[in-house]
Amino acid sequence: xxxxxxxxxxxxxxxxxxxxxxxxxxxxxxxxxxxxxxxxxxxxxxxxxxxxxxxxxxxxxxxxxxxxxxxxxxxxxxxxxxxxxxxxxxxxxxxxxxxxxxxxxxxxxxxxxxxxxxxxxxxxxxxxxxxxxxxxxxxxxxxx
Amino acid sequence: xxxxxxxxxxxxxxxxxxxxxxxxxxxxxxxxxxxxxxxxxxxxxxxxxxxxxxxxxxxxxxxxxxxxxxxxxxxxxxxxxxxxxxxxxxxxxxxxxxxxxxxxxxxxxxxxxxxxxxxxxxxxxxxxxxxxxxxxxxxxxxxx
DNA sequence: CAAATAATTGAGATTGTGTCTCAATTATTT
DNA sequence: AAATAATTGAGACACAATCTCAATTATTTG
Numbered sequence: 001x002x003x004x005x006x007x008x009x010x011x012x013x014x015x016x017x018x019x020x021x022x023x024x025x026x027x028x029x030x031x032x033x034x035x036x037x038x039x040x041x042x043x044x045x046x047x048x049x050x051x052x053x054x055x056x057x058x059x060x061x062x063x064x065x066x067x068x069x070x071x072x073x074x075x076x077x078x079x080x081x082x083x084x085x086x087x088x089x090x091x092x093x094x095x096x097x098x099x100x101x102x103x104x105x106x107x108x109x110x111x112x113x114x115x116x117x118x119x120x121x122x123x124x125x126x127x128x129x130x131x132x133x134x135x136x137x138x139x140x141x142x143x144x
Numbered sequence: 145x146x147x148x149x150x151x152x153x154x155x156x157x158x159x160x161x162x163x164x165x166x167x168x169x170x171x172x173x174x175x176x177x178x179x180x181x182x183x184x185x186x187x188x189x190x191x192x193x194x195x196x197x198x199x200x201x202x203x204x205x206x207x208x209x210x211x212x213x214x215x216x217x218x219x220x221x222x223x224x225x226x227x228x229x230x231x232x233x234x235x236x237x238x239x240x241x242x243x244x245x246x247x248x249x250x251x252x253x254x255x256x257x258x259x260x261x262x263x264x265x266x267x268x269x270x271x272x273x274x275x276x277x278x279x280x281x282x283x284x285x286x287x288x
Numbered sequence: 289c290a291a292a293t294a295a296t297t298g299a300g301a302t303t304g305t306g307t308c309t310c311a312a313t314t315a316t317t318t
Numbered sequence: 319a320a321a322t323a324a325t326t327g328a329g330a331c332a333c334a335a336t337c338t339c340a341a342t343t344a345t346t347t348g
Contacts, residue, residue, distance in 0.1 A: 020315060020324060041305085056327045061306060077221065083305090095268050108262050111255075115277060118252050123282040124239050130278075133263060135270040164295060164344060185334085200298045205335060227334090295344070302337070313326070318319105 003033050006072060006087070013070035024055050028063040032073060038084045038103055076103070076132065093130070097137035104137070147177045150216060150231070157214035168199050172207040176217060182228045182247055220247070220276065237274070241281035248281070 010029050014021050031044055041064055048055040064085070067073050075083045076094060078101065093111070095104040111131075119126040154173050158165050175188055185208055192199040208229070211217050219227045220238060222245065237255070239248040255275075263270040 018324095022315080022325065024326070054327095058307080058328080059326060062326090065306095095263065095266060095270075097268075098271060104266065104268070106262065106266060108258070111258055111262065114252075114255055114258060118250065118255065119239065119277060119279065122239065122248065122250060123285075124241075124248070124277070124279055125285060126239075126277050126279040127242060128278050129276060131273065131275040133259060133268070133270050133273040135263065135268055135272075138267040141267075141269060162295095166296065166344080168297070198298095202299080202336080203297060206296090209335095289348105291346105291348085293344105293346070295342105297342070298340095300338090303335085305334085306332085308331070309329090311327095313324105315322105315324070317322070 006033060010067065010070055010072060013072075014066075019066070023053065024059050025063050025066070027053065027055060028060060029067060032064075032067060032085075032087070038086050040082060040084060076130065078103075079134065093132070095133045095135065095137070097140055098134050099136055099140035102137050102139075150177060154211065154214055154216060157216075158210075163210070167197065168203050169207050169210070171197065171199060172204060173211060176208075176211060176229075176231065182230050184226065184228060220274065222247075223278070237276070239277045239279065239281070241284055242278050243280055243284035246281050246283075 007026075007029065010025075011021060014025065019025075028044065028048065031047055032039070035043065041060065044064065045057050045060045048060055049057070064073070068075075071088060073085050073087055075085045078084055079096065079098060084103065090107065091112075092105040092107040095106060096102070097104075115129060116126060151170075151173065154169075155165060158169065163169075172188065172192065175191055176183070179187065185204065188208065189201050189204045192204055193201070208217070212219075215232060217229050217231050219229045222228055223240065223242060228247065234251065235256075236249040236251040239250060240246070241248075259273060260270060
């Protein structure tokens, strides 16, 4: 998904919700797009409180929430319970290294299928799920 | 695992760590054991600040952390991002109803095996994992 | 056993995250 | 252009969790 397309999705969402398309909102969304794959709110706040057109903390929180509601970002929790956001691409799960904190994404079709089968047997209708595997990444294993 | 056994495990842990076995620690641990399966720290704080031998908020936090380190409890996050603790029994995963908030536990051997296979293919050594499936429980489906 | 040492506790201060309030500003509608 | 509605910024507020430090309690040692 290109940045342009993502931006359009965000604008569509704002319009659908009857929200105004303001400089602040677009500005924060652009900042989100230009972050490295995993970022924290404090990074955005920091960046935006120094920038030329400074934006307040409250507005950053409000807008991040809006982008989340638009389904364009989501967060996971690290080992230290920090919220780490990422832009939503295809669905995937995570492996998190307990040594260096690296976050890896993976997707496995069999796993998804199996989950649906399990839910079925519990008469539970799945909507979404999160799975995190904590362990030691290849690099950290070699270092030891 | 009986409460007696759990208590012994906690005492063993304290001793192994060179920590004193105090009334406050045992008292909080007992409270944890007597909670219903899923509880929150504020429940314990509330109970212990009224009880005969009152215990401070700080000590409750400290002790819950210790019990967690002992591997005897762990927490999950609800839809509202609240921490919900549970005593550690056999490993299991969770289904969480987005309507009523009910938390169900399940265990599936195939799922566990599959996870190990996936990790293997990524050269990642798994230590533990959490999986939460959000959706709608049987009861809430029927209500609609 | 008593003194010395070490660990723990309680109370409240502090930190950090996130939300709320409300006046001022900006955008939209009429 | 005036009236109306939405958004923003600043700081207050709420809450969870941690920290500080003096007072207390437990443990060790002579």
